[in-house]
Amino acid sequence: xxxFLELVINGLSVGAVYALIALGFVIIFKATExxxxxxxxxxxLGGFTISEFSDDFGFFPALLLGITVAAFGALLIERxxxxxxxxxxxxxxxxxxxxxxxxxxxxxxxxxxxxxRTLRDPFGASTLNVAxxxxxxxxxxxxxxxxxxxxxxxxxxKYTKWGIAMRASAxxxxxxxxxxxxxxxxxxxxxxxxxxxxxxxVVFLVAFPTPGLDGSVTRLALKAFPAxxxxxxxxxxxxxxxxxxxxxxxxxxxxxxxxxxFLGGSFGEIMPYVIMIIVLLVRPSGLFGTKDLARV
Amino acid sequence: MSETTAEGRAASSVGTSTAEPDNRARAVGAAPxxxxxxxxxxxxxxxxxxxxxxxxxxxxxxxxxxxIGLTCMAAAVGAIGLTLLTGVTGQLSLAHAFFLAVGxxxxxxxxxxxxxQAVKYGGLGLHPVLAAICGVLLAGFAGLLFSPIASRLxxxxxxxxxxxxxxxxxxxxxxxxxxxxxxxxxxxAPFRLFGFEFSNDSPENLFVLDVPFGRNERLWYxxxxxxxxxxxxxxxxLRSRPGRALQMVRDxxxxxxxxxxxxxxxxxxxxxxxxxxxxxxGVMLALILRPTPDSFGLVLSISYLAMIVIGGLGSVVxxxxxxxxxxxxxxxxxxxxxxxxxxxxxxxxxxxxxxxAKFLYGGAVVFVLLVEPGGLGAVGRRFIGTISxxxxxxxxxxxxxxxxxxxxxxxxxxxxxxxxxxEAPDRARSQSNRDEEHR
Numbered sequence: 109x110x111x112f113l114e115l116v117i118n119g120l121s122v123g124a125v126y127a128l129i130a131l132g133f134v135i136i137f138k139a140t141e142x143x144x145x146x147x148x149x150x151x152x153l154g155g156f157t158i159s160e161f162s163d164d165f166g167f168f169p170a171l172l173l174g175i176t177v178a179a180f181g182a183l184l185i186e187r188x189x190x191x192x193x194x195x196x197x198x199x200x201x202x203x204x205x206x207x208x209x210x211x212x213x214x215x216x217x218x219x220x221x222x223x224x225r226t227l228r229d230p231f232g233a234s235t236l237n238v239a240x241x242x243x244x245x246x247x248x249x250x251x252x253x254x255x256x257x258x259x260x261x262x263x264x265x266k267y268t269k270w271g272i273a274m275r276a277s278a279x280x281x282x283x284x285x286x287x288x289x290x291x292x293x294x295x296x297x298x299x300x301x302x303x304x305x306x307x308x309x310v311v312f313l314v315a316f317p318t319p320g321l322d323g324s325v326t327r328l329a330l331k332a333f334p335a336x337x338x339x340x341x342x343x344x345x346x347x348x349x350x351x352x353x354x355x356x357x358x359x360x361x362x363x364x365x366x367x368x369x370f371l372g373g374s375f376g377e378i379m380p381y382v383i384m385i386i387v388l389l390v391r392p393s394g395l396f397g398t399k400d401l402a403r404v
Numbered sequence: 405m406s407e408t409t410a411e412g413r414a415a416s417s418v419g420t421s422t423a424e425p426d427n428r429a430r431a432v433g434a435a436p437x438x439x440x441x442x443x444x445x446x447x448x449x450x451x452x453x454x455x456x457x458x459x460x461x462x463x464x465x466x467x468x469x470x471x472i473g474l475t476c477m478a479a480a481v482g483a484i485g486l487t488l489l490t491g492v493t494g495q496l497s498l499a500h501a502f503f504l505a506v507g508x509x510x511x512x513x514x515x516x517x518x519x520x521q522a523v524k525y526g527g528l529g530l531h532p533v534l535a536a537i538c539g540v541l542l543a544g545f546a547g548l549l550f551s552p553i554a555s556r557l558x559x560x561x562x563x564x565x566x567x568x569x570x571x572x573x574x575x576x577x578x579x580x581x582x583x584x585x586x587x588x589x590x591x592x593a594p595f596r597l598f599g600f601e602f603s604n605d606s607p608e609n610l611f612v613l614d615v616p617f618g619r620n621e622r623l624w625y626x627x628x629x630x631x632x633x634x635x636x637x638x639x640x641x642l643r644s645r646p647g648r649a650l651q652m653v654r655d656x657x658x659x660x661x662x663x664x665x666x667x668x669x670x671x672x673x674x675x676x677x678x679x680x681x682x683x684x685x686g687v688m689l690a691l692i693l694r695p696t697p698d699s700f701g702l703v704l705s706i707s708y709l710a711m712i713v714i715g716g717l718g719s720v721v722x723x724x725x726x727x728x729x730x731x732x733x734x735x736x737x738x739x740x741x742x743x744x745x746x747x748x749x750x751x752x753x754x755x756x757x758x759x760x761a762k763f764l765y766g767g768a769v770v771f772v773l774l775v776e777p778g779g780l781g782a783v784g785r786r787f788i789g790t791i792s793x794x795x796x797x798x799x800x801x802x803x804x805x806x807x808x809x810x811x812x813x814x815x816x817x818x819x820x821x822x823x824x825x826x827e828a829p830d831r832a833r834s835q836s837n838r839d840e841e842h843r
Contacts, residue, residue, distance in 0.1 A: 143560045191774050198560050199496045200773050203713055206706055207769030214762035218755070330567065330702075337564050372579030381568030385553065388565050392556045 113241045115363040116356070121247035121312070123355020124254035128309040129332035130339070130347035131261065132302030137341050138278040139298035141198055146185055146205040147306055148326035149212035154178035154307030155227065155314060155321045156216050162228040170227075175307045181212070182303035186296055209326075217323040224320030233316050246315035257308065258348055261301075265344065270297055278342070331358070334384035340397020349395065354380040446788050451721075458628055462621040470620045471692070472735045477627040478688035480727035481634045483711040484720055485681020488638055490709070491718030492647070493674040494654030495554065496563030501704035502573035503543045503679035507686025508695045511539035512592035513583045525585040532595045536687045543683025544676050551672035558657075570702050577697035589696035594619070595626065602626055602691065623691060630688065631724070634681065638720045641677075650674055651718075707731075707765070714768045716779025725780050729768070734761035 129147060136144045144150075154174040162170035185208050189201055196204075231246035265271035276284040277294045285291055306329075313328055314321040335354045339346020361368060362376030393399050462470060486500050515535035516527035530538075547554075550569060557565055577584045584590060594603035602622045641647045652660040653670050661667045689695065707730050715726025737757035772779050 143564065188770065188774070192777075196773065196777070197494075199490070199494065199563065200777070202496060202560055202563060203709060204770050204773050206709060207713075207766045207773070210706065210710070210762055210766030210769070214759045214766065218759045330571075333564050333567055337561065341561065341564075372575060375575070378568075378572050378575045381571050384565060384568050385572075388553055388557060388561070392558070392561065394561075 110240055111363060114243060115359050117241070117243045117251075118247055118317075118363075119356035119359035120352065121243075121250040121355070122359055123335075123352035124251050125309045125312045125351075126332045126335045126355050127348045127351025128254050128257065128305045129329055130335035130351045131258065131344060132305040132309075133332060133336040134339075134341060134344050134347040135274075135298045135305075136295075136302050137336075138344070139274055140186075140189070140295045141201075142189060142205065143198070143202045143341070144185070144205050144299075144302065145202060146209040146212065147302065147332065148329035149209045149216065150178050150181055150185075150303050151306035151310045151313070151329050152216050152321075152325050153181050153212060154303065155310035155325060156220065158227045158307070158311065159225040159321055167228050167230055171307070171311065174310075175304050178307040179300040179303035182299040182306075183296060186299040190292070190295075213323075213326055220322055222322070224314075224322040226320045227311055227314060229311055229315050231315060244316045246312060247317070250312035250315075253308065253312070257305065262344070270294070274298065331380045334380040337384055337394055338387050340394030342398050343394070343396035346394060346396035354383065357383055443788050443791075446791060450788070455628070455632060459625070462624045466621070468735075468739060470624060472732050472739075474620060474623055474627055474692050475689075475735070476728045476731045477631045478685050478692065479708075479711065479731040480631055480724040481688060482682050482685030483708055483715070483723040483727040484634055484638050485678040485685065486708050487712040487715070487718055487720065487723040488641070488650070488681065489674050489678035491712055491716075491723075492642065492654060493650045493671065495671060495674060496560065497554075497566045497675075497678070498563060498702065498705045498709065499550070499566035499569035499573075500678070500682050500708045501700045501702070502569045503546055503682035504686040504689065504704065505573055505577060505695075505697075505700035506546045506679075507539045507543040507683030508592075508690040508700070509577065509584050509686075510542040510683070511535050511687040511690045512590055512695060514538050515593035516591060517593070520585055520590065523581050523586040523588065525590045526582045527590075529593070532593055533597060535593070536595065539687045539690075540680055540683040543686060544680040547676040547679025547682075548672070550679075551675045554675045555668040555671040567702070570700075570705050574697055574701055577700060584695075584697060587697065589694050591694050592690040595623070595691050597626075620692075627688060630684065634684065635720050635724065638681075642718075642720070646670070646673070710765050710769050714765065714772055714779055716772075716781030717777075719779065719781030721784065722779050722781025725784075729780075730765050733764060734758050737761050 129151065132147055133144060136142055154177065156174075157177040158167075158170045158174035160170075161173050165173070185205065188208065189204060192201070192204075229246065231244070231249055234245045236243050236245050236248055265275065273284070273289045274294050274297075276287070277289055277291055281291060309329075309332075310321070310325065314325060331354060332351065335350040336347050337350070338353060339348070339350030358376050358379045360376075361379040362374065365374060365376060368375045387395065391397075461473065482500065482504055485503075486497065489495050489497050511532075513526065514528050514530045515532045516525075517529050518527045519525065528535075550566075553565060554562060578587060594601055596602070600622075603619045642651075649660065649665045649670050650673075652663065652665055653667055653674075657667050660670075711726035711730045712723050713726070714729055715722030715724070734757060737760060741757050776782060778785075
């Protein structure tokens with residue numbers, strides 16, 4: 109029971125982090141119809157910047173710097189994509205982001221080398237102990253921060269001018285443009301937001317229970333894909349639920365690994381992908397995604 | 405059209421640039437006008453020269469260059485398969501490494517003998533030909549198993565869903581040690597055909613034109629034949645009825661289904677076909693290297709995607725060129741790292757060859773898609789078109805067909821490739837050339 113509770117809390121926490129990254133995917137997808145395969149390296153870029161500067165400046169200034177750099181990186185990709193955004197197909201743009209991802213990831217892997225880096229986050233290795241259930245503080249913080257960010261996003265999405273512009277633009281790009289909504293601005297803000305979310309996510313992704321920041325972080329970030337797809341690529345709420353589902357399933361499967369040994373060691377690592385396939389078999393557009401209807 | 409058999413004839417008539425009048429008369433009736441025929445002849449003769457040069461290559465070069473060439477040919481076969489799926493049918497797939505792995509390990513397990521020290525692996529010791537055929541078919545079967553998902557998912561969903569196949573597949577490879585040999589991999593049996601072994605022995609000390617013919621030299625010809633067959637099959641498929649149906653599925657699914665193309669069925673068909681190709685490429689890989697699960701990851705899938713993009717989506721020749729570019733580049737930089745003095749040794753923190761090659765092909769992907777969506781294939785076709793004069797005729801046709809279209813939608817019209825004749829109206833949306841006539 110104790111193990112179960114720990115796993116559930118860890119699952120919620122990891123899931124919340126995946127949800128942040130997945131939310132970034134979904135925001136970009138809604139604004140520009142691009143699936144951003146470079147999200148993993150944006151996150152890497154943010155994390156790398158933090159690790160470079162946290163020694164000298166302390167964690168929080170470094171975090172701000174990391175967010176800025178990742179946001180600028182995202183903006184740069186957005187500008188590159190904008191060259192062909194209106195003409196190229198969705199697949200083409202997705203492949204362009206893969207190309208960008210190859211470049212950024214190769215450079216960062218080279219710079220980071222083989223040793224895992226620490227971001228010097230304030231949580232350190234401290235743990236929280238409630239009635240025998242022991243959880244790392246960073247995990248708890250991840251849940252709180254994610255909850256705050258996600259609610260802030262949803263409020264902004266509902267009430268701010270940008271939120272309305274973005275929803276309108278996602279609904280019907282042409283009509284929105286005719287009503288005076290600047291698509292370029294909507295999509296730029298979406299990419300910047302995704303960069304911000306990714307950088308916040310990476311802090312928790314490489315915090316205490318994990319060894320630290322190294323080249324494998326892009327692989328961790330990949331798990332946000334199943335999260336985004338599960339919920340439906342164009343559903344912001346779906347991204348959150350998908351993220352939590354994926355994180356929970358992963359942590360539970362990892363925790364009960366010895367019961368799953370017939371499936372091979374650390375099956376939990378691929379649990380997100382297994383769930384994704386099962387869900388897609390039943391619902392090809394994800395749980396909350398808009399069904400693609402074609403009228404003939 | 406009988407170009408499939410006309411290779412030799414075309415090659416012999418390179419010099420005769422003007423066709424005979426009776427040829428012209430026939431051409432008018434059968435639609436392709438004269439310069440096009442000339443450009444096609446040029447293409448065939450270029451292909452013939454390329455094949456001839458490749459066939460002579462082992463006589464002049466041995467060692468590591470030959471080995472790099474073998475990996476390129478294996479990659480080219482796989483890339484043709486992926487371009488049929490992603491380029492022609494428009495289904496983004498990141499699962500290609502998985503199907504390659506199925507081919508590789510099926511061959512290794514079926515043909516190999518049991519062995520291993522720390523990790524014991526099995527092997528059935530079947531005849532290599534049988535094992536190779538089974539390897540290809542099993543990869544196709546894996547594609548068939550995934551096709552219920554593949555054919556239902558639309559657009560980008562498939563790309564992301566196919567990610568899962570690679571990651572799940574790698575998990576299986578690491579854990580199913582009886583077949584794969586686990587982390588350190590396992591060897592496969594050398595290929596054997598009618599008692600002739602594609603290895604360093606049996607017959608031992610084989611010499612052709614005083615050149616020792618070891619494993620790599622023998623495999624070279626096997627691979628060349630396989631590559632030519634694979635390319636011809638793909639090219640002919642593209643010009644056939646099913647090939648056009650596949651392109652229709654890419655261009656507009658609804659229109660395709662209205663025209664009577666079973667969209668789901670054709671998507672599944674493309675998936676199976678591309679995994680058959682991947683299976684063949686996997687078998688070829690098993691013949692030249694010891695497969696380890698680590699090498700069949702997402703990075704491999706992405707590099708295949710890079711190959712077909714750089715070569716031009718949907719182009720068979722482009723896939724071969726792109727495969728060579730992406731595969732040979734890191735190996736060549738590694739090989740001649742002393743020549744490229746700006747490259748550092750791996751691990752020293754400087755810019756090493758592998759990273760530099762990644763920059764190059766990552767950059768090439770971005771550049772190609774944004775600047776020349778047809779890739780190297782389109783550049784080559786334009787070049788051939790210019791030489792043979794086909795583009796001059798085509799340009800006139802474009803102008804007369806839709807005079808207002810070409811200048812506005814396409815500022816680069818004067819140098820444009822001959823494909824624009826057919827695709828000028830919706831050129832902007834097309835991510836690849838679809839003029840199979842000029843391939």
